[in-house]
Amino acid sequence: MNRVSPIVACHLVVAILVGFVLATASSEIVFAQSNLAGTTWKLNLERSKFNPGPAPRSSTLTYEAVGQGFRVTNDGIDARGNPTKGVFGPYLLDGKPHPVTGVPDYDASTYKIVNDSTVEMSRMKDGKAVQTVSRVLSGDGKTLTFTVDK
Secondary structure (H helix, E strand, O other): OEOOOOOOOOOOOOOOOOOEEEEEOOOOOOOOOOOOOOOEEEEOHHHOOOOOOOOOOEEEEEEEEEOOEEEEEEEEEOOOOOEEEEEEEEEOOOOOOEEEEOOOOOOEEEEEEEEOOEEEEEEEEOOEEEEEEEEEEOOOOOEEEEEEEO
């Protein structure tokens, strides 16, 4: 089992990422997994492992509410020092494909709630599944972990 942020490095196919640490949030840290809107998460490189590497230099996820759904923007710096930006959505947690831009490895994702702490995602390229992702919010609401299976 491998862990990765949604788009930390566009060309990494399989990677391990231990977690993102909550950088800012709305006034309450306690949220349902499906409602991360208004939160910003910074990649904790000291707690993260990438296989294969190299790891990005930085990555920040920003969740926002859009209508009845969400949008996630991932801004970062890849291992070579180049800026990266991927946008996921807007999307609903409905298991249907929603747009992804700025990531060459995939162009759509599906999102489905598993339980209060877990959302399953499938990344697609040209309508074909290329990656499965599990996003888990820690019990204390301070760590967001992505697990990727190719």
